[in-house]
Structure formats: structure tokens, C-alpha cells
Amino acid sequence: MSLTIVSLLPSLQNTNGDAENAAVLAARARWAGLDARVVAVESAADLPERVDAVVLGSGSDASLDRSRAALLGMHHELRRWGTEGVPILAVGTGWELLGWGIELADGGTIEGLGLVAGRAVPRDGRVAGDLVVNASGGLGLLVGFENHARDYVGAEGSPIGRVQAGSGNGRGSGQEGVRMGDVLGTHLHGPVLAKNPRLADAILARMCERAGLDYVPGERTAVVDGYAEAARAAQLRAAGVAASATA
Amino acid sequence: MKYAPAILVGRLTRIAARLRKPGGGSAVPGLVVNTIAPGYLRTTLSGFPQGLVVVSGSSGKSTTTKMLVSILRAHGERVFTNPSTANISQGLTSALLEQADWRGRVPGDVAVLEMDEGHGARVMEGVDARVVTLTNVMVDQIDRFHDSEMVAGMLGRIAARAHGAVVVNADDGYLARLAADVADGVEVRRFGVSAEVLATAPRGLGHTETTPERLDRGDGIVVASVDGASAVLADGATDVAVGLPARGIHYAVDAAAAYATASAVLGERFDAELAARALSSIPAVFGRGERVTVRGQEVDFVLVQNPASYQLNVDSIPSGTEQVLFAIGSDVRDPSYFWPTDASSLGRVAVVSGSKADEAALMLAYDGVEIDRVEHDLGRALDDFLAAPPPTAGVKTIVFSADAMRRTRAHLGLTGAE
Numbered sequence: 001m002s003l004t005i006v007s008l009l010p011s012l013q014n015t016n017g018d019a020e021n022a023a024v025l026a027a028r029a030r031w032a033g034l035d036a037r038v039v040a041v042e043s044a045a046d047l048p049e050r051v052d053a054v055v056l057g058s059g060s061d062a063s064l065d066r067s068r069a070a071l072l073g074m075h076h077e078l079r080r081w082g083t084e085g086v087p088i089l090a091v092g093t094g095w096e097l098l099g100w101g102i103e104l105a106d107g108g109t110i111e112g113l114g115l116v117a118g119r120a121v122p123r124d125g126r127v128a129g130d131l132v133v134n135a136s137g138g139l140g141l142l143v144g145f146e147n148h149a150r151d152y153v154g155a156e157g158s159p160i161g162r163v164q165a166g167s168g169n170g171r172g173s174g175q176e177g178v179r180m181g182d183v184l185g186t187h188l189h190g191p192v193l194a195k196n197p198r199l200a201d202a203i204l205a206r207m208c209e210r211a212g213l214d215y216v217p218g219e220r221t222a223v224v225d226g227y228a229e230a231a232r233a234a235q236l237r238a239a240g241v242a243a244s245a246t247a
Numbered sequence: 248m249k250y251a252p253a254i255l256v257g258r259l260t261r262i263a264a265r266l267r268k269p270g271g272g273s274a275v276p277g278l279v280v281n282t283i284a285p286g287y288l289r290t291t292l293s294g295f296p297q298g299l300v301v302v303s304g305s306s307g308k309s310t311t312t313k314m315l316v317s318i319l320r321a322h323g324e325r326v327f328t329n330p331s332t333a334n335i336s337q338g339l340t341s342a343l344l345e346q347a348d349w350r351g352r353v354p355g356d357v358a359v360l361e362m363d364e365g366h367g368a369r370v371m372e373g374v375d376a377r378v379v380t381l382t383n384v385m386v387d388q389i390d391r392f393h394d395s396e397m398v399a400g401m402l403g404r405i406a407a408r409a410h411g412a413v414v415v416n417a418d419d420g421y422l423a424r425l426a427a428d429v430a431d432g433v434e435v436r437r438f439g440v441s442a443e444v445l446a447t448a449p450r451g452l453g454h455t456e457t458t459p460e461r462l463d464r465g466d467g468i469v470v471a472s473v474d475g476a477s478a479v480l481a482d483g484a485t486d487v488a489v490g491l492p493a494r495g496i497h498y499a500v501d502a503a504a505a506y507a508t509a510s511a512v513l514g515e516r517f518d519a520e521l522a523a524r525a526l527s528s529i530p531a532v533f534g535r536g537e538r539v540t541v542r543g544q545e546v547d548f549v550l551v552q553n554p555a556s557y558q559l560n561v562d563s564i565p566s567g568t569e570q571v572l573f574a575i576g577s578d579v580r581d582p583s584y585f586w587p588t589d590a591s592s593l594g595r596v597a598v599v600s601g602s603k604a605d606e607a608a609l610m611l612a613y614d615g616v617e618i619d620r621v622e623h624d625l626g627r628a629l630d631d632f633l634a635a636p637p638p639t640a641g642v643k644t645i646v647f648s649a650d651a652m653r654r655t656r657a658h659l660g661l662t663g664a665e
Contacts, residue, residue, distance in 0.1 A: 015394060017586030020613075032497055060394035097285075145581045190583025194609055226614040227621070232604035 002035035003207055004048050008056040008074075008094070009020040010040050010069045015188035016147065018057030018091040024193040025053055025207075028200055031218035034208070044073045051077075052207045053087055058092025058189055064110050067096050073112055082115050085210060087203045089163035091192070092148060095178070095185030096120040100154065101175035116178045116185055118154030125149070125172055131166030131188055133176040135199070140175075140194050141243070143232045144188035151186075153180070160186060182206055195232060197225045249450040250351035257344045277340030287351060288340050292374045297357035299374065300512055303367050303405050304416075305384030305398060306453075306553055307501045309493065311382055312361040312503035314526055315341070321525035327355035332602055336364040341647060346350035357512065379409035380508045382501070384421040384455050386414055386554045395421060395455040412436055413506065417467055418445070420456030436511050437467030438503035440496065443480070444470050446662055448496055450562070453555020461521035468507040470499045473483065480506055487519050489529035497556070502526050538642065541659055542633050547644040550652055558588045561646070568641035572632045573611065574601035576650030582606045587603055590614045597635070600628035603653040626650060626658045 007022035014020075029036035039048045052067035059067055061184065078098070081088060088098075095101045095111045100119040101112040112119065131146040142161065151170030158176030159169065168176030168187060177186040182203075186192065201217060208215035217225075236243050257280040266276050276648035280287055290298050294652070310326070316328045329342040337445075339360065346353045362370065384398050399421040406413050413429050415416045415422040426435045430533075439462035451457055462469050464481045471481040478499035480487045491498040505526065510517045538547050548559060549564065551557040564571070573596045575582065582603060590610075595617040599608045608621050622628040632643065645656055 014587055016581075016583040020586040023436075024613060027615075060396055062394075062396045072613075145583055147581075190581065191613070192584050194613055224609065227605055227608040227612055231609050231622070233446070236607055 001213060002037060003029050003052045003211060003213075004050050005036065005038050006048065006051050006200060007038055007040050008054055009042060009059075009067055009070055010044060010057070012063045013057040013059040013072070013094045014090070015058050015060060016145075017191060018094070018189050019055060021057070021089055021091075021190070021193040022050070022053075022193055023054070024191060025060060027205060028204055028217065028221055029207075029215075031220040031224075031225065032204070032215055033218060034213060034215070037211060037221070041074075042072060047074070047077060047123040049082060052211060053203060054086060054088040055086070056094035056098070057069065058091040058094050061093070061104075064093060064097070067093070068110060068112075071097055071113055077205075078115055078175075080115060082183050085182045086139040087206050088115075088184065089193070089203065090183070090185045091189050092187060095187075096150065096152070098185060099152070102150070105149070107205045108240070116155070116180050116183055117158055118152050120150040120152050121171070123149060123151040123167075126148050127167040127170075128164060130235055131163045131168060131176065132236065132241045133168065134164050135161035135189070137202075138181075138198075138200050139196070139202060141241070142188060142192070142199060142240075143235050144192050144195055145188060145190055146187040148187055153169055153232070159165075160184060163240045172240055197221075197228055250287050250290075251349055253280050254347055254351040255345065256279060256283060257340075261341070262652065263346060274337035274341050276340075276344050277337035280340050280344065281336060287334060288343070288370070289325045289373045291343055291347075291353055291361075291611060292339075294352070295355055295358045298377030298379045298411065299543060300357060300359045300372070300380070300506075300508065301362050301367070301405060301408070302360070302380045302382070303362040303364050303506070305364060305385035306556055307382040307497055307504070308361050310498065310501040311380065311508075314502055314529055315380075315508050316359050317525040317529055318505055318509040318522045318603045319359065319512065320515060321521045322518065323353065323355045324513075327353055327358045329360050336370045337362050337517050339370065354408060361507075361561070362405060364398055364405075368401045369407050371408045375400045375410055376408045377411040378414060378511050379406045379412075379626060380414040380504055381406060381422050381425070382504055383416050383419045383453070384451050385553055399425065400627060409433055410500065414503065414508045414511055414558065415440065416454075416500065417462040418452060418458055419454045420458050421454075423458050430631060434511070436507050437462055438469070438500070438507040439467060439493050440470040440500060440503075441472070443498070444473055444496060447473070448559070450558055452496065452500070453553075453559060467512075468503045470496070470503050471653060478502060481564070482519060482643075483505070485519055487523050489523050490529075492531050495559060497501055497559055511539045525528060531602065539659070539661065543635055544637055545642050546633070546657075548645045549644060549653070550645060551648055553586050554585055561588070561590050562592065564593065564644055564646075565641055566594075568593075568597075568644050569638035570632070570635065570641070570643045571596045572598045572643075572645045573607060574599070574628065574645070574647040574651035574655065575603040575607040576601045576625075576654065577603065577649045578650035579603050579606075579648050582610060586610060590616055595619070598622050598628045598632050600625045601648065603648075625654050628654060629658055
């Protein structure tokens with residue numbers, strides 16, 4: 001039994017290294033003694049038979065139309081994964097495309113796939129910097145970076161958590177992300193799963209539960225998570241957040 | 248005469264800055280002159296008899312500028328150029344002040360300027376360039392530019408200032424489109440690599456978008472082959488052998504860019520043999536694959552500035568290199584964009600250091616690299632690394648970001664050309 005992690009549209013949606021979260025899940029699974037592979041999926045033709053988790057990163061605005069078209073070609077699978085409890089991590093514009101749609105600064109709109117609630121709306125200027133989120137559901141503090149020119153509205157009833165530092169969904173919500181079942185959308189870009197081992201392990205635990213496997217983090221995981229802990233502590237200090245401020 | 252008072256004030260500011268920080272260059276005099284004489288930079292840049300040449304792009308602009316200046320000087324041109332650290336407006340004005348007479352006039356036939364891709368568009372407002380050379384568009388400094396479209400847009404605005412020629416990297420998809428849009432009467436010249444050279448770079452050259460077709464011999468300056476620190480440039484029917492400042496395809500591409508630009512600037516006076524000799528005489532660039540003896544040990548220095556140079560430079564470290572120090576400094580604000588790179592070929596790193604040591608260790612660990620030690624204090628990391636017995640295989644290798652490079656040089660008391 002091998003775990004299959006799909007990296008969706010890595011050629012269009014990997015601006016900040018978000019697609020590498022698929023490799024993070026695979027590495028942690030292997031350190032736990034499990035078989036795992038990452039499959040890059042650019043269109044429905046690349047889809048493997050079994051899918052245990054999906055990672056969709058962020059892209060540039062210029063590729064929004066192309067990415068939307070590619071995702072539409074897999075709308076049936078996306079809906080099925082969302083309903084069946086296959087963990088999906090969507091970052092930045094990848095997340096926005098899974099929502100209701102995107103309002104662009106020039107007045108145009110791009111329709112989303114409606115997998116999760118809410119839509120992206122223009123914000124006054126780009127925000128780039130540290131983002132710290134007090135996540136509900138035992139995930140603790142999520143630490144990372146954000147870089148986006150849009151806010152997100154309509155997820156007020158289903159956010160990932162409260163913003164401790166940074167902007168997040170904006171519009172005065174004080175919230176970040178959207179979480180509906182096992183589908184997560186977030187502005188936290190880059191290696192968010194490497195930087196937030198609890199979130200990574202929650203996803204892995206869910207994958208293994210569905211696959212009938214036991215997930216026990218390996219020895220190597222503890223060593224690597226030590227680097228993550230130190231990097232988190234440094235970033236929390238820089239962002240002025242006390243590490244003890246957990247949910 | 249118009250600028251004499253501002254120049255005087257700028258000079259006095261420079262003296263004051265030098266007193267405060269002996270030996271150091273400063274952007275403050277430029278800031279002062281730009282404030283009291285806002286037209287000075289524009290007027291002076293437009294005043295060189297042979298015109299202004301601008302080099303910009305995501306990476307390689309520093310090396311390309313140095314190579315171009317060297318070729319032009321070999322042809323007897325008097326060249327004004329800026330140090331690579333002074334590529335935004337205050338720094339540029341400060342650099343001009345270094346050379347200016349009391350009226351603000353700067354001697355030279357031609358100015359060759361390395362221009363920051365972010366600030367260049369603004370510096371170039373109202374300034375006409377004879378030739379603009381664009382090296383590439385890479386995903387670089389993500390918190391600054393967000394995406395490649397933005398970088399390409401800024402380079403497009405710089406290119407729009409060219410009235411003579413635009414010289415572009417034909418392998419770069421963004422620049423190829425940009426070249427299709429230049430104004431009537433502006434010549435387009437190209438440089439690029441051959442299919443054979445591209446085939447030796449299994450991960451590509453790091454462009455955000457690589458064009459599907461290679462440049463035909465005769466349609467521009469083609470890097471025909473690269474062998475370590477030497478390369479052959481194909482210029483029409485002529486093969487020109489050149490030495491490079493360090494091993495690596497990207498240096499050969501920089502040489503092709505400089506060669507193509509010099510040819511555009513000099514026209515009939517361009518001499519391929521002189522150009523080859525000038526290119527081959529460029530000294531090794533610090534931190535760019537240079538081997539230095541430090542504290543009685545041979546050390547290779549490898550600078551990583553963006554994901555593309557990171558991948559190329561890490562790939563060029565011979566496999567089996569036993570002792571690597573890896574230092575990422577505060578210049579890398581958000582290391583996320585480095586994550587798509589793969590450093591697994593390093594296998595093992597002796598010390599990870601720099602102010603972003605933990606972020607770097609995390610990334611290396613997920614590439615499957617074993618880390619012996621994380622030492623936040625770069626000085627201590629360097630001392631211990633150099634004090635350890637020499638490796639049985641390979642040469643001690645220090646990989647660093649620009650900020651960690653500066654700190655390393657200061658700590659080891661290394662000076663030299665930058």
C-alpha cells in the first residue's frame with residue numbers, strides 16, 4: 001500500500017515553492033516507514049488511480065485563466081475528493097480558484113470552482129510579510145509568509161484560525177484561510193507543512209486513517225522538526241508573537 | 248555651471264560621510280544632490296558623446312557589465328561605469344560625483360550602467376539610452392517583485408528608453424516577446440546558447456520561461472560550447488574562444504551578452520580578437536566559484552543569489568565534496584522561493600550558519616541532506632570549519648548568500664574586487 005500525493009498544476013502554480021508541500025508530506029510518510037510518492041498532475045490525463053492527498057500551490061495572476069481551465073477539467077475529481085475527505089491543501093491563487101471566484105483590480109472577474117466558500121476581492125495594496133495564525137482544531141500556531149494583493153471574504157464562518165500577526169483574509173475579519181472538512185485554503189505560502197509539523201501530521205494522520213495505515217512519525221522526523229521549531233521561534237520573535245499563545 | 252553649487256554640496260557631503268565611515272562608499276552624497284538638483288542625474292547620463300548603455304535583468308548583470316566595460320576599454324573607449332553596489336539612483340549619482348569635475352561633468356566617451364531591474368525604470372525616466380541589454384527574467388526576490396510578469400514589465404520600461412538597439416537573451420521567453428515589441432527603427436540583437444549547451448544543463452538555465460527554439464548561428468551570438476571555465480562563442484561564421492571568470496554556462500551567456508552589446512555599441516570598429524582577449528582577462532569574481540587560500544587551506548566560495556544560481560552552483564559542486572559550510576543571511580527575507588531547488592547532491596553539510604540558518608537547515612533536511620551542525624554565529628562557524636583537518640576528498644566549500652558573503656569576507660579579512 002503506497003500513499004499517493006498529487007501535486008496539482010506544478011508548472012503553473014508553484015511561484016513560492018508551495019507545490020513542495022507535496023514532497024514534504026511524502027518525506028514525512030517515508031520517515032514513518034510508509035511508501036509514498038508524489039505525482040505531478042497538469043491535466044486529468046495525468047491523474048493516478050488512487051489519490052491520498054492533494055497540494056495546489058499559488059501562481060501568478062497571468063496564469064489564472066489557464067489554471068482555471070485546467071482545474072475545470074478535473075472538477076469532478078476535485079468535488080469527489082472534497083466530499084470523500086481526501087485532504088486538499090490549496091495556497092494563494094490556487095485556493096482562490098477553488099472558492100467562488102476572484103474579483104480583479106481592473107474590474108474583471110474569474111469564476112471559481114466553488115469547492116469552498118468565499119471569494120477573493122482586491123485589497124488596497126499588496127501585503128508581504130510574516131503571517132502567524134492561531135489555528136483551531138489543535139493545530140496550534142501556524143507560522144509562515146504571506147504575499148497577496150487580494151483579501152478573502154465569505155469564509156467568516158469557516159476560517160482556519162485567528163490572525164496573530166500579518167493580514168490574512170483581511171477586511172477587518174482578523175481571520176485567516178478557509179477550512180471545510182479536509183479542504184484547506186490559506187495565504188501561508190512556501191513550505192507551510194515543513195514549517196508547521198502539526199498541520200503536516202494532521203494531514204498525514206487523515207490520509208493514513210482513510211488508507212487503513214498507522215501513522216507514527218519517524219526518528220528522522222523529530223530531528224527535522226527540531227530545525228522547524230528553531231525557524232518558527234525565530235520568525236515568531238521577528239513577528240512579535242509569543243510562542244506560548246496557542247489555541 | 249548650472250550644477251556647480253549642487254556638486255560642491257555633494258562633495259562636502261562625501262567628505263563628511265568619509266570622515267564618519269573611513270574607506271566606505273556612501274549613497275548619501277547622491278541623495279543630497281538628487282534632492283537639490285533633481286535634473287543632474289538625467290542630464291549627466293544623457294551627456295556622454297557615445298551615449299549610454301544600460302544592462303539590466305534578474306541575474307548576470309554585474310558580470311555582463313564588467314565584461315562589456317572591459318571589451319570597450321580594450322577598444323580604446325573611455326568608459327564611465329558604476330560599481331555594482333550603486334545601481335539605484337542615489338548610488339548612481341554618488342558614483343558620478345566620484346568622477347565629476349567642479350561643474351559636474353563626468354569624463355568619458357560612453358557610459359555603461361548596471362541597472363537594478365526594480366529601480367531602473369524610474370531612474371531611466373527622461374533618459375535616453377543608445378543600447379539596452381537585458382540578461383534574463385528569473386523568479387527572484389519574491390517579496391520584492393511577487394512575480395515574473397512584474398519583472399518583465401519593469402524591464403520593458405527600461406528597454407523602451409533605447410533608441411539604438413535592444414540586446415536580448417534569445418533563450419528567455421519573456422525577453423523574446425519583449426523584443427518583438429520594440430519601436431520602429433530600434434535594432435534587436437540577440438544572444439543565446441546552442442542546443443548542445445542547453446542539453447548539458449539538465450535543469451535548464453533558470454529562466455522563468457525558456458523559448459522552445461534555440462538561436463541559429465548567424466542570427467546572433469551563440470554560445471556554441473562550454474568546457475569548464477572556457478567557452479566558444481559563434482559570431483556568424485567565426486568561432487571565438489574565450490576564457491571565463493569561473494566555470495559555468497551562465498558565465499558563458501554573460502560573455503555572449505557582453506560581446507553582442509559591444510558589437511552593437513562599436514559597430515564597424517568592433518574587433519572580435521580584442522573582445523576575446525578582454526573577456527579572457529576578466530579576473531575571477533569573488534564568491535563565484537573562486538578558489539582562495541584562507542588560513543593555509545584551499546577553499547571554494549560559491550555565491551547563491553536566486554533559485555537559478557542556487558541550482559546551477561550547487562550542481563557544479565563536485566559530488567563527493569566532503570566538507571561544505573552553508574550560510575544564508577538576512578538578505579533572504581523569505582526563503583520559500585528556494586524550495587523548488589534540489590540540493591540533494593550535496594549529501595552532507597558540515598555546518599549550516601547565517602541568520603537564516605534554521606530555515607536553511609529545514610530546507611536542506613527535506614532535500615535529504617545530512618546536517619552535522621547548525622551554528623548561528625557565522626564567525627564561529629567559519630573558524631571551526633577552517634580549523635578542521637582538510638578533507639580527504641574535494642576542497643572545503645563555502646556556499647553563501649550575498650549577506651553571508653559580505654560577513655564572511657569581513658570575518659576572514661578578505662578584500663578584492665567585487
